[in-house]
Amino acid sequence: MSFETLLxxxxxxVCTVTLNRPEKLNAVTPRSIEDLIAAFDExxxxxxxxxxxxxxxxxxFCAGAxxxxxxxxxxxxxxxxxxxxxxxxxxxxxLFDLKKPVIAAINGPxxxxxxxxxLAMDVRLAxxxxxxxxxxxxxxxxxxxxxxxxxxxxVGIAQAAEWVxxxxxxDADEALxxxxxxxxxxxxxxxxxxxxxxxxxxxxxxxxxxxxxRQLLWKLLGADHPMEAxxxxxxGMFWTGRGADxxxxxxxxxxxxxxxxxxxxxxxxxxxxxxWENRS
Numbered sequence: 673m674s675f676e677t678l679l680x681x682x683x684x685x686v687c688t689v690t691l692n693r694p695e696k697l698n699a700v701t702p703r704s705i706e707d708l709i710a711a712f713d714e715x716x717x718x719x720x721x722x723x724x725x726x727x728x729x730x731x732x733f734c735a736g737a738x739x740x741x742x743x744x745x746x747x748x749x750x751x752x753x754x755x756x757x758x759x760x761x762x763x764x765x766x767l768f769d770l771k772k773p774v775i776a777a778i779n780g781p782x783x784x785x786x787x788x789x790x791l792a793m794d795v796r797l798a799x800x801x802x803x804x805x806x807x808x809x810x811x812x813x814x815x816x817x818x819x820x821x822x823x824x825x826x827v828g829i830a831q832a833a834e835w836v837x838x839x840x841x842x843d844a845d846e847a848l849x850x851x852x853x854x855x856x857x858x859x860x861x862x863x864x865x866x867x868x869x870x871x872x873x874x875x876x877x878x879x880x881x882x883x884x885x886r887q888l889l890w891k892l893l894g895a896d897h898p899m900e901a902x903x904x905x906x907x908g909m910f911w912t913g914r915g916a917d918x919x920x921x922x923x924x925x926x927x928x929x930x931x932x933x934x935x936x937x938x939x940x941x942x943x944x945x946x947x948w949e950n951r952s
Contacts, residue, residue, distance in 0.1 A: 673714055675707040679729070680714070685722040685874035686867060687715045687772075694730025699738035700785050705759035708789075712766050719936040722874035722882075724770075725866045726793065727777040733802065736784025760785045760817030767792035768818075768890060769946070771883035771937045773873055777866040778802045779859065783841060788815060791822035794886065795869065798844040798853040799862045805841035825893055827852050878917040878933040880940050884908055891948050904947065911942030 673680050679690040689711050691698035715721045728734055767774060767789075776790040778798040783805040790796050798804075806823070808815045815823075815836055823832040827850045835842070844856045857865050873882060888908065892901050912918055917933045924931035 675711060677701065677704040677707045678711060680711050682718065682720055685720060686870040687721040687724045689724060689726045691728045691734050696738060697732035697735035697781060698728045699735045701738050702759065705763060708763050709766050712770055715772055716770055717938065719938050721772055722879055723870035724772050724774045725777055725870055726774060727863065728779050732780040733778045733782040734786030735781055736786045758816045760788055763789050764792035764817045773882060773886055775866050775869055777862050779862055783807050785817055788817035788819035791819055791826060796853040797855050797857065797862060797866050798847060799859045800844055800856055801859050802844040803841050804847055805839065806835045807839045809837060810839035878921065878935060879937050880917060880935040881912060883937040883941065907944045
């Protein structure tokens with residue numbers, strides 16, 4: 673597929689989505705939002721895709737919203753408060769329901785939406801050149817992209833509050849200390865590290881198992897009691913345990929050979945999936 677504001681490529685099970693407005697530090701426009709949602713839709717449909725990497729072209733990951741429109745950048749004409757939907761939230765909610773794991777390869781500055789969109793991704797790797805910031809209070813607006821839900825769950829409420837209230841920009845080492853990112857590597861090593869992680873998923877796991885596991889992890893973050901996890905675990909084990917991938921996974925382990933998983937998330941998800949849709 674081709675997109676106006678990003679590059680989309682699938683290679684040996686790994687989809688790479690590259691924000692591609694380097695002359696604007698990959699700043700986000702309404703077109704960018706639609707392209708990102710369409711790209712994640714395509715990755716979800718394509719059973720060749722086992723993992724997704726998101727990165728930026730040029731020296732930046734994403735400089736947040738494109739502010740060249742001036743003071744009215746965030747003004748929304750023609751809609752009401754009741755009908756307006758934040759574009760960043762549309763992206764992170766799409767990521768939240770994705771069946772494929774997503775790795776952010778943060779290659780440079782990532783501020784505003786540039787960092788909030790990564791919060792719905794599963795793993796964030798950062799270049800030592802990366803700088804991040806939840807700068808909304810310094811622009812007179814509030815955090816978007818559902819980040820007030822995601823960020824405290826990742827780094828805790830105190831750290832989230834400090835970053836959000838000050839709006840300051842911080843470096844990759846601070847992000848690592850707070851566990852916002854999993855690793856900091858040199859710039860040249862960033863994409864190889866992201867690809868190695870994606871390949872480990874693609875080469876050694878069941879696509880259906882990963883899809884279900886991803887949704888169990890994310891959707892149960894707000895559960896009130898472990899019994900909710902127990903009920904879903906029980907259904908998951910019942911259905912996957914009788915599936916072809918379970919037979920293959922156990923047989924491959926016993927026979928000391930690589931597993932050849934065949935089930936596809938597009939057609940082989942168990943009947944209780946997606947169990948959360950009645951909460952929309």
